[in-house]
Amino acid sequence: xxxxxxxxxxxxxxxxxxxxxxxxxxxxxxxxxxxxxxxxxxxxxxxxxxxxxxxxxxxxxxxxxxxxxxxxxxxxxxxxxxxxxxxxxxxx
Numbered sequence: 301x302x303x304x305x306x307x308x309x310x311x312x313x314x315x316x317x318x319x320x321x322x323x324x325x326x327x328x329x330x331x332x333x334x335x336x337x338x339x340x341x342x343x344x345x346x347x348x349x350x351x352x353x354x355x356x357x358x359x360x361x362x363x364x365x366x367x368x369x370x371x372x373x374x375x376x377x378x379x380x381x382x383x384x385x386x387x388x389x390x391x392x
Contacts (some may be wrong), residue, residue, distance in 0.1 A: 302356060302357075303354050303355060303356055304354070304355065304356075304357070304360075304379055304380055304381055305352065305353070305354055305379075305380040306351075306352075306353045306354075306355055306360050306377055306378065306379045306380070307350065307351070307352055307353075307377065307378045307379075307380075308350070308351040308352075308353060308363070308364070308367075308375065308376070308377050309348075309349070309350050309351075309375070309376045309377070309378075310322070310347070310348070310349040310350075310351075310367060310373060310374065310375055311346055311347070311348060311373070311374040312346060312347040312348075312349065312372060312373050313345075313346055313372035313373070313374075314345065314346075314372050315340065315344075315345065315346055315347035316345075317372065318370055318371065318372045318373060319347065321370045322347075322349070322367065322370060322373060325363065325366045325367055325370070326351070328366070329353075329355075329359070329362075329363045329366075332353045332354060332355040332359055332363070333351050333352070333353050334352045334353060334354055335350075335351065335352040336349065336350070336351050336352075337349070337350045338350075360377065360379065364377060
C-alpha cells in the first residue's frame, strides 16, 4: 500500500471544550503521526495544531473526516504524493 507524507493543519475553536475529542482522534491515528506540534493563540481561546503524517490516501481521508466531524475544528491538508522513502534526510 502506497504511503505518502501529509501535513495536516488544525484550528480548534473553544479549545478547552473540543481538545479532549481532538486528542481522542489523534490517539486513534497515532501510528501514522510522525510529528505533532501545538500552540494556543495569544488569546488562548483557540488551538493551532500541525501534524506530519505518513499514511495511505484512505487513512488520510479517515482522519480528516473524523476531525471535521468535531464541532469547532477546521482542517486543512497538504499531501506530498511521494513515499517517505524518497525524502532526503539532512546530515550535518
